[in-house]
Amino acid sequence: MRIILLGPPGAGKGTQSTRIVERFGIPQLSTGDMLRAAVAAGTPVGLKAKSLMESGALVPDEVVVGIVADRIEEPDAKRGFILDGFPRTVAQAVALDEMLAAKGLRLDAVVEFKVDEDALVGRIAKRAAETEARGEAVRKDDTPEVFKTRLDAYRRQTAPLSAHYAGTGLLRTVDGMAPIDAVTGEIETLLRGLQPVSA
Structure with missing residues (x-):
């Protein structure tokens, strides 16, 4: 089962990824984690990424795709994987x-979290207030101002993926504003309905 989770920041992708990992036994692949691991391991792609990152340049798509390509060859990803945070653009x-396709593989589904963006901003503001009330530091990307910037970037770069994957017939949507357990149930029903991977 090879799936992508799609949705704006704060939509609940991280929470649901963890549950999918537990339920279906497939790894969640975060491009940030994979980049750091490839750099640490000194793989050819990792070395290329390291020199780019050290020079302050953005890591180009082909390097990120190369890192994903290496990672899905590992034994734990043979039965499938969840991609979170990648792809970001069409x-x-x-x-x-x-x-x-070059590996004889294909995606099984792209699960998009449909959310009310105004409610998401409220959700983030509430989370920041609760964190402060506990006397803990609020994460930089958990302030409403930074969150709105991330939301704008998502709308510009990543939202077009919805139409792209709808065109391929892979797109499935879930109500990201529903209670967490309800969203989990919706995703599980959807994933159990997928055809077994033939590869």
Whole structure:
């Protein structure tokens, strides 16, 4: 089962990823974690990424796709994986499809979390207030101002993926504003209905 979780920051993708990992026994692949691991391991792609990161340059799509390509060869990803935070653009989605096709693989579904953006901003503000009330430091990306910037970036870069994957027939949507357990149930029903991977 090879799936992508799609939705704006704060939509609940991280929470649901953890539950999918537990329920279906497939790893969640975060491009940030994979980049750091590839750099630490000194793989050819990792070394390329390291020199780019040290120079302050953005890691280009082909390097990120190369890191994903290496990671899905590992034994724990043979039965499938969840991609979270990648692809971020339609160009990355096309590159990902090409890489998977070259391996004789394909995605099974793209699960999009439909959310009310105003309510999300409220959710983040509440989380920040609760964190402060406990005397803990609020994460930089958990302030409403930073969150709105991230939301704008999502709308510009990543939201077009919804139409892209709808065109391929892979897109499935869940109500990201529903209670957490209800969202989990909806995702599980959807994933159990997928055809077994033939690869």
